[in-house]
Amino acid sequence: xxxxxxxxxxxxxxxxxxxxxxxxxxxxxxxxxxxxxxxxxxxxxxxxxxxxxxxxxxxxxxxxxxxxxxxxxxxxxxxxxxxxxxxxxxxxxxxxxxxxxxxxxxx
Numbered sequence: 001x002x003x004x005x006x007x008x009x010x011x012x013x014x015x016x017x018x019x020x021x022x023x024x025x026x027x028x029x030x031x032x033x034x035x036x037x038x039x040x041x042x043x044x045x046x047x048x049x050x051x052x053x054x055x056x057x058x059x060x061x062x063x064x065x066x067x068x069x070x071x072x073x074x075x076x077x078x079x080x081x082x083x084x085x086x087x088x089x090x091x092x093x094x095x096x097x098x099x100x101x102x103x104x105x106x107x
Contacts, residue, residue, distance in 0.1 A: 006067075006093040013046045016071030016089050019100060020046075024087070027104040032086055036075065043075040045083070055090050058101070067093050074105075 007015060025033055036044070051063045051070045074085040085105060092099040 005095040016046055020073045020087055029106050032105055039075050045076055047072045051090055
């Protein structure tokens with residue numbers, strides 16, 4: 001059996017940011033996209049999490065916690081405000097797996 005080529009977690013974060021950057025302008029509201037553009041250098045973040053049940057229901061298949069991650073991309077809150085999650089992107093750690101689904105803020 002061929003061994004899978006996997007992204008490291010840092011590479012997966014970079015990959016998620018690349019996808020976000022490519023799709024954000026057409027999927028976020030103009031207000032959210034402008035807010036992101038103004039503050040991404042100082043407040044932008046990506047967090048990786050194990051996909052929740054909502055992804056399992058949406059995908060109609062089980063997801064493997066070792067291979068599938070949800071990347072939450074957004075802006076950290078200011079003055080004690082909550083973080084703003086702009087997108088949740090479901091990705092596989094397999095480098096040649098095309099799995100990629102996104103849920104955007106406001107959609």
